[in-house]
Amino acid sequence: MSNEATLNKRLYDLMSRCVRCAQCTTGYENTEFELVCPIYKRFNFFTYSLGGIAQLGRAVREGWLDPTESVANIVYNCISCGACAEMCAQVDFRDMMELQHELRAKCVEVGQVPVAHMITIESLKKDDNMMQKPKAERGKWAEGLEVKDITKEKAEVYYHAGCRYCFDEELWPIARSAVNLLKRAGVDVGIAGKDETCCGGRAFELGYQGEFIKYAENNLEMLRTAGIKTLVTSCADGYYTFKVLYDMFGKRGDLEVLHITEYLARLIKEGRLKLIRNVPLTVTYHDPCHLGRKVEPWIRHEGKLKAGEIYQPPRDILNSIPGLKFIEMRRIKENAWCCGAGGGIIDAYPDFARWTAQERIEEAKATGAEVMVTACPWCRSNFSDALQESNGKLKIYDIVELVEQAL
């Protein structure tokens, strides 16, 4: 497997132009909460930044650095949150993501992957989920929930719960709420229950592009057989995968992909969901990377649609909740500080994942808010874990939980 094949010419040219200005690490001027790159802040060496990783890629491409364990360590420590690409003048967002994808695919090809990921992927192959749990239990979250099964009946909208929601018992109520909210608003929704499989997004992010293609093809087949035209999910990573990755590989077809916040914001606007009860909380909102930055700049190769980041819909929802006081953090929207759960970090580098989450928790606390709201199960559980460890006083809610409280 030659270096040229993996790290293409265009990327190599861009990498060569890195001037090491380190703008990739910094969102604002030098005040508190100004760094936006978690690995740079944590590990100090310039190598732990977009510029640094670009130099690594360049060295591998030029043939004088082998993809060794230390190289893989640096590459895989990056959470792939994308904050760097927002800041860098040299590379477009897509280029930065492509750089990470290429390097990780290369690490996979030479078998130089953190051990934790090898185990996760092996489990994925066996049980079709990223949580290392038995496939047969995938439908348990929906037990007792009166909702259509798309493998047996026709439905207009497919709700994809995602691996995290399916197997994390603590999060089941949120997924159930989401489905109930949709039904309450009169949406003809169905789920796949135990027949749901992973979207494949995380496998792709870990460099296992072949695995991803399998899941993409499988999911598309299932949805095509069921005649589904619209997919809604509560998982930000899943949203990104279906909307952007599937499209990138030409596997999305006509499928309309929506995140639950988009859908709920729409329903609230149309008056199909009425939020009437007072929710007297002071909250702040954390923008999940996979809902915002990572979706935002994707433009289909034919040059048409912008995929559309989801910064406003969650804010619209929060602003519609009576009695809610909403304060923004400093690093928001495209400058948001990552929660630390993406890119496989919670499996391979759990300490770093929690450190990153803790940074964000401090930022949330500094606004004076008592609650941090988010719209992604990975964000939510990473924050919860970090809070548990540090005995923090901040509460974490998924936005759906607040909507429920306001009905």
Next chain:
Amino acid sequence: MLNIIVCIKQVLDPEAPASAYKIDAEARQVILKGIPPVISPFDENALEAALRIKDAHESKVTVISMGQNLSKPVLMKSLAVGADELLLLEDSAFQETDSYATAFILATAISKLGQYDLILTGREAADTNAGSVGAGIAEILGIPSTTIVRKIEVNDGKVIAERVVSEGYEVAESPLPSLITVSNELGELRYATVKQLVASRNKPIMTWDAQQLGVDASQMRRARLLRLFIPQKESRCQMVEGETAEEMGANLAVKLREAKIL
């Protein structure tokens, strides 16, 4: 103590989806992006067989792997599940080998290692599916071999193996030293925990190249790869005409007769 040798091959993940395969016709190479190397599945069964014997008898399990760009993290899984040492035969010359050359190189390495009681390999590699290396090694070493085995028992200097055949199985007994190629019916390879994977770093890994082994791989080849291609599968659908089901049936019968199928 039994000296068991297991030969494993590193292959591209055979579960990679078909649509991910691309062929570089000029280089006669397969190109796959983001597909990891893995231990060939039947070789994992062979390793499991060795470990089961080790569970029952005092044994030393040596794993050998031959190739190029061998991935230590992937092959060290064998150490993590319980093998005692790993020998890597790595040389650019080992890339372009055929079954005969592979068998010869492995046999040479095995002889060099010294005394052995049992050699286990997978029944065939998941990429080439040739299935000849195992028996080839035995032939070169001059020891008996039993292929496509689903169960192994060792006692008193003998090995009793159950061979899979189409109608069931047959039992073969042979004296040690002996070689056995293992099939998946034997059972899946046991899991390694993260702890075991990390601890495997402390087990010995040796690397020999062609010179150290004393083989000239270029002289060993007896087969030459002529062409590598993905066959074009075409399907054409002919609709059989007819007003009624009976008519369509009759027309179908005629077509099948014309195609000389009936």
Next chain:
Amino acid sequence: MSNVDLLYKELLSTFPQERVSRDQAILTSYAMDSASPAGIATLPALVALPQTTEEVRSLLVAANRFKVPVVPMSRGSNLAGLAVPHKGEVVVDLRLMNKIIEVNPDAAYAVVEPGVTHHQLSLEARRNGFITHLPTATGGGSSVANYLMRPSGNLSAKWDPDPILSLEVVTPSGDIIRTGSASFGTAGWRARYGPFPDLTGLFACSYGTLGIVTKMAVKLHDRGEEERLLITKFDSFPPALAYMKLIVRRNLADSVTFWTWVWNMFHELMVSKSQELPPEMMKEDQRTPPPGIPFGIASARLSGYKEVVDTQEKTCIRLARELGGDYIPPEEAKARHPGSWAYLNSYFVDGIHPKPGEDSTLRAGLWLSGCLVNAEPSKVLEVEQEMWRFAEKHAKPPYMFRALPFNHAREFFFAFVILVVGSVDEEKEYITQLRGAYKNFYYEFLEKYGAIMFRFRQDPSFLAVTGPYGELLRKIKNLIDPNNIMHPGVNLF
């Protein structure tokens, strides 16, 4: 054990593991900058990240003891190989020393550490009602490193061209030297000159060969009640230079810079955010601008009391017209050249260094600085003609000219830059050929026009041209750094 092993072992007793490394993967990003030719990068022996002056001191003392060479790197955005190892030196990464230690509004100065960026400092200055000297440099670069290299100081038409006041330097022997008023302890950082010889000047343009600068005090300038950007246009360089000479000699503006039409096209890219260069920039005849676009514009920053600024503006416009040029009023500039207008305003009026994210020139290709020389005004005119001849002979468009006044009416600088568009791989040969053509440049310019290079080009024989001056510098170097551990790869000595 090698000397590096010994040094590493010693460093581990003072530095935590997270701030010193020998890991090849980590060292890779310290091995090259964007000027490094493909595949030819030298890994440093190790990299250390000090956070305090004391840590810098212990590091240098240890390196000196084991005779291991050192390359100081403030932020590493240098484009000419001055912050990368050439012979496997130890890289000292000063990014973590990024505090603005003090801003003194009364005495009008700021004290910064090497990791502080231009962007950072310019924002802090603004917050306190000041403007920095505004060197033409990327906002992500280190203020300390850039000021020490005598940058194209933009506000030098009015203010003292060298805004550095005092320094704190750590030498290889472990001495922590403070220059200027800071050498007196309680006198603060406010003054460059005291009653003794000025050693701040010694460390400027020493490119890290005499020690590591850990603090720099720099002058901040008054913003003035009114701040304005004045744009005038000229059809050729001689009238533009005459205009600049008048402004500088007669104190009519804070700054005046002349940008040829190619430069201005670059600025337009920031508004369009296009990654493609307009075809005009690539055309053969770069002397003739496209129709409707002036050959070049002079941008001047005016600041001060409103009455004074109004008069200065009127006068500048009159002078420009007398010389055959003309005024471009703000509405016209904004409408016809929105990118240039926005860029120049943000820089010269607001006083905010562009963040690299806003500097589109980075996107377009690889900078290959042509040269920057200074000479007498009449000689500068001849230099300009020479540059055209050189460019038309050796370079593929685009290339850009720029003229700056510098030492307050004493010298004028002329800068000439070639931008290599296209891939580093494909243009390898072209880049090598260009670099080869530069080699004798400076000697020719010196002989023909009395022009001197602005910044050192890693050619030790150029120092030899200065005779006894170079000899004295060499003696000083031997005194301060007898083991020659400080940045030996730069070839200054």
